Amino acid sequence: MIDDFDTRLLAWFDLHGRKHLPWQRSPTPYRVWVSEIMLQQTQVSTVIGYFERFMTRFPTINTLAAASEDEVLHLWTGLGYYARGRNLHKTAQRLTREYNAELPQTVAQLIELPGIGRSTAGAIVAIACGGRATILDGNVKRVLARCFGVAGWPGQTRVAAELWQIAATLTPTRRVNDYTQAMMDLGATLCTRSKPNCAACPFSVECVAHQSGQTSLLPGKKPSKKIPVRQTCMLLIENQQGEFLLQKRPSTGLWGGLWSFPEVPLEQLQQTALAASLKSTTAPLVLPFRHTFTHFHLDIRPIHVTYAQFHTLAGLPGLGNVTGPSAVSEPGSSWYDPQAPQTVGLTRPVTRIFQQLAALHKTASIAPHGL
Numbered sequence: 532m533i534d535d536f537d538t539r540l541l542a543w544f545d546l547h548g549r550k551h552l553p554w555q556r557s558p559t560p561y562r563v564w565v566s567e568i569m570l571q572q573t574q575v576s577t578v579i580g581y582f583e584r585f586m587t588r589f590p591t592i593n594t595l596a597a598a599s600e601d602e603v604l605h606l607w608t609g610l611g612y613y614a615r616g617r618n619l620h621k622t623a624q625r626l627t628r629e630y631n632a633e634l635p636q637t638v639a640q641l642i643e644l645p646g647i648g649r650s651t652a653g654a655i656v657a658i659a660c661g662g663r664a665t666i667l668d669g670n671v672k673r674v675l676a677r678c679f680g681v682a683g684w685p686g687q688t689r690v691a692a693e694l695w696q697i698a699a700t701l702t703p704t705r706r707v708n709d710y711t712q713a714m715m716d717l718g719a720t721l722c723t724r725s726k727p728n729c730a731a732c733p734f735s736v737e738c739v740a741h742q743s744g745q746t747s748l749l750p751g752k753k754p755s756k757k758i759p760v761r762q763t764c765m766l767l768i769e770n771q772q773g774e775f776l777l778q779k780r781p782s783t784g785l786w787g788g789l790w791s792f793p794e795v796p797l798e799q800l801q802q803t804a805l806a807a808s809l810k811s812t813t814a815p816l817v818l819p820f821r822h823t824f825t826h827f828h829l830d831i832r833p834i835h836v837t838y839a840q841f842h843t844l845a846g847l848p849g850l851g852n853v854t855g856p857s858a859v860s861e862p863g864s865s866w867y868d869p870q871a872p873q874t875v876g877l878t879r880p881v882t883r884i885f886q887q888l889a890a891l892h893k894t895a896s897i898a899p900h901g902l
């Protein structure tokens with residue numbers, strides 16, 4: 532262990548730490564909570580704009596709790612990992628019911644709430660309340676694994692337990708808020724994933740990884756696993772006003788609560804009258820692409836269906852009532868104008884397809900689909 536770890540880290544932080552991030556202004560428990568959730572799996576530079584928009588619209592736990600899920604997911608669109616946004620919303624509602632619209636101030640109470648893990652709870656207590664609590668996010672894991680030579684993938688229980696033990700031992704009783712921010716900053720700005728700037732690091736003399744030339748080996752990588760490939764066709768059904776039919780997905784499961792194009796399996800589509808009419812389509816061709824989730828790849832075939840071809844979809848399994856004239860008024864179905872976006876959350880493939888369509892309209896590229 533390095534005896535004066537916190538003293539050296541804080542001295543480095545005073546000179547080089549980040550002190551002007553939006554969530555560092557007035558670090559209330561609510562602002563720290565939202566920033567910590569957004570920063571999971573997402574870089575600071577991306578989070579800044581999302582955080583500012585979120586706080587402008589939902590300045591308090593009460594305003595967040597009172598919003599619709601669609602509006603919360605709308606402000607989350609593009610950040611990914613949407614369960615984070617849904618959990619924030621659910622937790623805000625629970626806080627208004629059980630905690631007078633305030634976050635509790637102990638790690639034990641915080642980790643009982645949806646979406647708040649041990650590290651996020653530690654960050655809220657340490658940064659916003661000044662309590663002695665420990666964090667272990669991705670940046671801190673990297674610093675500690677390298678500095679103290681902890682081998683193995685931090686996702687393994689044994690490795691995580693060892694890192695938590697080291698992190699807890701190092702956590703000081705004074706300036707714990709700055710210390711916590713300093714650990715995150717060291718990982719994000721010096722002890723980066725590739726090419727860490729060890730020459731500028733306050734621990735370069737003791738650091739096991741630096742001294743033994745193992746910075747590229749620590750922390751250990753997740754064992755790689757082949758993931759399966761699935762396929763789907765997304766139907767881009769466009770009406771005469773240039774709007775597209777979107778359906779709201781069930782609130783649990785993949786893309787829960789987000790809006791997406793209707794989907795059908797390719798084999799079923801090939802049996803329909805639509806397959807024949809697509810051969811002579813005049814709709815712009817949107818290229819197939821792959822979207823990767825943590826546990827599978829999804830190969831997406833976008834099929835652009837014009838209003839004139841709309842009737843050929845009737846009776847296609849999986850489409851429910853979207854082919855009837857009442858499609859617009861069906862709950863969970865809506866015509867969406869990409870030029871005047873509604874306040875709903877969109878899946879990443881939908882955003883990507885709308886971007887492709889906008890580019891195609893500019894170049895007026897038209898080609899047959901040929902299923």
Ligand code: SF4
Pocket residue numbers: 674677678721722723727728729730732733734735736738739740741746
């Ligand atoms: S010396 Fe290099 S590898 Fe070690 S903690 Fe510092 S930046 Fe990271």
